[in-house]
Amino acid sequence: xxxxSLCQQYAQVNQLGEVFVNDSQCQxxxxxxxxxxxxxNGRPLPNAVRMRIVELAQLGIRPCDISxxxxxxxxxxxxxxxxxxxxxSILPGAIGxxxxxxxxxxxxxxxxxxxxxxxxIFAWEIRDRLLSDGVCDKFNVPSVSSISRILRxxxxxxxxxxxxxxxxxxxxxxxxxxxxxxxxxxxxxxxNGKLTGMGGPPSPPGPHMMSPRGxxxxxxxxxxVTDILANAAAAHHHAAAAAAAAAxxxxxxxxxxxxxxxxxxxxxxxxxxxxxxxxxxYLQSYGSGPGAVHNTAxxxxxxxHHGLAGQxxxx
DNA sequence: TCAGCCGTCACGCTTGAACTCA
DNA sequence: TGAGTTCAAGCGTGACGGCTGA
Numbered sequence: 001x002x003x004x005s006l007c008q009q010y011a012q013v014n015q016l017g018e019v020f021v022n023d024s025q026c027q028x029x030x031x032x033x034x035x036x037x038x039x040x041n042g043r044p045l046p047n048a049v050r051m052r053i054v055e056l057a058q059l060g061i062r063p064c065d066i067s068x069x070x071x072x073x074x075x076x077x078x079x080x081x082x083x084x085x086x087x088x089s090i091l092p093g094a095i096g097x098x099x100x101x102x103x104x105x106x107x108x109x110x111x112x113x114x115x116x117x118x119x120x121i122f123a124w125e126i127r128d129r130l131l132s133d134g135v136c137d138k139f140n141v142p143s144v145s146s147i148s149r150i151l152r153x154x155x156x157x158x159x160x161x162x163x164x165x166x167x168x169x170x171x172x173x174x175x176x177x178x179x180x181x182x183x184x185x186x187x188x189x190x191x192n193g194k195l196t197g198m199g200g201p202p203s204p205p206g207p208h209m210m211s212p213r214g215x216x217x218x219x220x221x222x223x224x225v226t227d228i229l230a231n232a233a234a235a236h237h238h239a240a241a242a243a244a245a246a247a248x249x250x251x252x253x254x255x256x257x258x259x260x261x262x263x264x265x266x267x268x269x270x271x272x273x274x275x276x277x278x279x280x281x282y283l284q285s286y287g288s289g290p291g292a293v294h295n296t297a298x299x300x301x302x303x304x305h306h307g308l309a310g311q312x313x314x315x
Numbered sequence: 316t317c318a319g320c321c322g323t324c325a326c327g328c329t330t331g332a333a334c335t336c337a
Numbered sequence: 338t339g340a341g342t343t344c345a346a347g348c349g350t351g352a353c354g355g356c357t358g359a
Contacts, residue, residue, distance in 0.1 A: 033350060042329035042348055064320055073350050078322060095347045096330030 037071025044092035045072065045080070053080050054090050110135050111147060123147040 067074035
């Protein structure tokens with residue numbers, strides 16, 4: 001169990017801007033995939049890498065090239081891009097937890113009522129009634145097996161619940177009121193504080209986000225990674241500087257283990273995309289903390305400086 | 316025809332809320 | 338009431354198969 005930032009410390013970037021891993025250092029914290037990239041099984045990629053994937057895709061780099069460049073499996077690249085296109089978010093979903101309870105006291109009481117009125121009623125009939133009577137919708141109707149379990153375990157011993165039972169806290173849409181990654185909450189394309197894509201149709205991203213919807217983000221024609229990176233280097237310099245401006249406040253206000261050795265306190269960046277990527281790593285290293293809120297904002301700023309602002313805002 | 320790309324899915328894993336039990 | 342267990346989320350990887358262009 002290691003935070004992303006811990007393993008990320010062992011992901012390095014060579015002069016080609018490729019992510020590589022010092023095996024001897026990383027072995028104890030993560031695994032190395034077929035491409036030589038480091039990952040922690042069961043844990044999401046660092047936000048910095050996720051941002052990089054989206055950013056490279058917007059630069060017109062093909063997913064297969066992104067995969068090789070970042071040493072992330074193409075399946076993962078595909079998944080992240082698909083999620084981004086669908087939800088507008090580069091952030092991983094909420095890991096862990098249980099499904100919202102559907103057998104709320106209200107539902108149990110209703111099932112009990114149905115059973116009392118018609119002792120011979122089948123579980124699937126109860127399920128249909130719950131739907132047709134509007135007690136549940138298709139998203140939170142208990143399964144037949146759940147209803148059977150209720151009939152078996154709860155009906156006989158049902159106790160009266162306070163009148164507020166209808167406001168059970170585990171009802172749908174209340175189970176995940178906020179994004180579980182506090183660091184990212186502020187940067188999510190939520191509406192009303194709810195995570196898009198969860199518990200309902202994804203909401204379109206806000207204007208501050210790169211829009212994934214709509215026309216395919218006008219992916220430019222394919223170029224080689226090196227070509228595009230070379231062409232983008234200059235723009236990237238400004239972008240990274242802007243990103244640093246966005247994130248630098250936090251970076252400078254928090255205690256940096258590296259003592260700011262890799263980056264000047266103001267987030268000054270060089271035009272070297274390699275170092276820019278290091279900056280991503282830096283962001284990620286503090287991404288698990290409150291500073292991560294700047295990540296997506298920084299990306300948005302960066303895209304503006306990539307000359308994609310027109311595209312993204314028009315999408 | 317074939318190599319490369321891409322979407323999809325199974326797999327093993329981590330995580331955290333709900334549940335169970337002493 | 339607190340600790341341990343269960344369950345169902347999401348994660349990235351790797352493999353498979355369809356599609357496409359040379």
